[in-house]
Amino acid sequence: MSKRVIIIGAGLAGLTAAHAAAKQGATVLVVDRGPIGIGTNSVLANGFFAGPSEKYSPDDYIRDTLRAGRGLNRESMVRLVAREAPSAFQRLRSAGVLLKDRGAQRCVVSPDPSVIPGVALMRKLADLVKTLEGVHVLPGFQVTELPCHNGRVCGVRGFNRKGEELDIDAPAVVLAAGGAGAIHRRHDNQKKILGQGYALAARAGLDLWDMEFVQFFPLVFADPRLPALIVYPPFAREAKLVDSAGESILEKHGLGDVNDAIVKKRDSFSALLFEEAQAGGVFLDLRDVPDSAWNVHPLAIFKRLRFDFRKKPVAVAPAVHFTMGGLRTGETCETDIGGLFACGEILWGLHGANRMGGNAMTECVVSGALAGRFAAERALREMPVPSCREKPRQDLAAAAVPGAGEVRDIFSAIRATAWECAGIVRSDDGLRRGIERIEAIEQRLKPLGAAGPGGRAVLEDARASALVLRAILQASLGRRESRGSFLRSDFPDEGDGSWLKNSCLGYDADKNTFTVKYLPVEGA
Secondary structure, three states: OOOOEEOOOHHHHHHHHHHHHHHOOEEEEEEOOOOOOOOHHHHHOOOOEEOOOOOOHHHHHHHHHHOOOOOOOHHHHHHHHHHHHHHHHHHHOOOOOOOOOOOOOEEOOOOOOOOOOOHHHHHHHHHHHHOOOOOEEOOOOEEEOEEOOOOEEEEEEEEEOOOOOEEEEEEEEEEEOOOOHHOOOOOOOOOOOOOOOHHHHHHHHHEEEEEOEEEEEEEEEEEOOOOOOOOOOOOOOEEEEOOHHHHHHHHHHOOHHHHHHHOOOOEEEEEEEEHHHHOOOEEEEOOOOHHHHOOOHHHHHHHHOOOOOOOOOOEEEEEEEEEOOOOOOOOOEEOOEEEEEEEEEEEEOOOOOOOOHHHHHHHHHHHHHHHHHHHHHHHHHHOOOHHHHOOOOOOOOOOOOOOOOOOOOHHHHHHHHHHHHHHEOOHHHHHHHHHHHHHHHHHHHHHHHHHOHHHHHHHHHHHHHHHHHHHHHHHHOOOOOEEOOEEEEOOOOOOOHHOOOOEEEEEEEOEEEEEEEEEEEOOO
């Protein structure tokens, strides 16, 4: 269909793009592995948006974002977000999302304090998008390829829940597939956020930028009886963070307020808590928090969990939260492949070496609106593109169908390698060992096939995870410094001006290899 926009991913960025594209008059198809809006990281969010306001100028926002990024941000992208954010917030309000101003941030107000704000936000947007004329949704569809012809995208190729192969033609595709947090053993992402979008883009010929920068959140539930849920700030004054002996960790390390440590010292705080957890454990003690605090956000959420927080401390530890790297685009969010746009966490440039709190959600609504708008304009003006079917399908024949236990073992090996070799603090030895391990895992995956759609989906995920982890490891190996979220035990200091460089990974699909370059920061 010559006027169609396909959007891969139904999180905040994808649904924002769908809304923007529909408003331009394009026919929109939203495809996602899971249910529309609800199977994404956006539903797990605390609902905070950073951005300019009457009390927080664009210059202040730009300064703070660049400061958090430690000089590796793409400044043109930061300025673009500063310019577009206020109108993006207004569109959310017009869609019925209740936003409350809180200093330099806006926060989503959930009608029920026991419901995560991200859930309230995504329910509202999913319901809205489904009512828009010209918008169609296809849940349970896994994209396996982005067919291109003469530097232009032709649509998408993939399979549905029944295992049926589908080629869907379109002159414009928006990649809003999220990040890759779930490739690590400890993470707070949805379990299927495994870097599939990065793998699709790399295989289509796009470079991956700054993949070594992965953000960890300091406090995530670590009790095996609980989900790996972020312990959202702000914390009540009576909340304590203690070690296995009951000693205050904050007092021991002179950190003061836990809220301040999370916002301003997130990386060093995560590294510190990782060491404490290894030494005996870290526990959040909420026993002295007054009854009134349990009826408001965020503690109201905990009341739904099967754990008696009022009688005993709960184990917490750092976990992977966000990936800063991704795809380079222009201000229209179009990539170097004509008609292929990117938005949300998969986009590169705003965050640099670390993401300022609240910028993930802002990035989604700003880049989603731009990608959707310009993808629609592209679709509406383009002549028909060649069909996906003109490119031969990949040969799906394989030597062996793995058992469920073997696939679990492979995923376990990938996650262990990511956590142990590309974790909070990295080293040359660990990174080299990680590359050897992931190459062995990829060799193990190479001959495997699947008998049904469920098995195939798992294998596609495993291959994407391995590819993206290799990109993270290889980009990390060459950066010989510690900067922002990237910490190395063998290079503990931030490098001088000679390390104001962005990593750029080019993928050779025929050889299954990455080439890494480190390029001077734009404008440096």
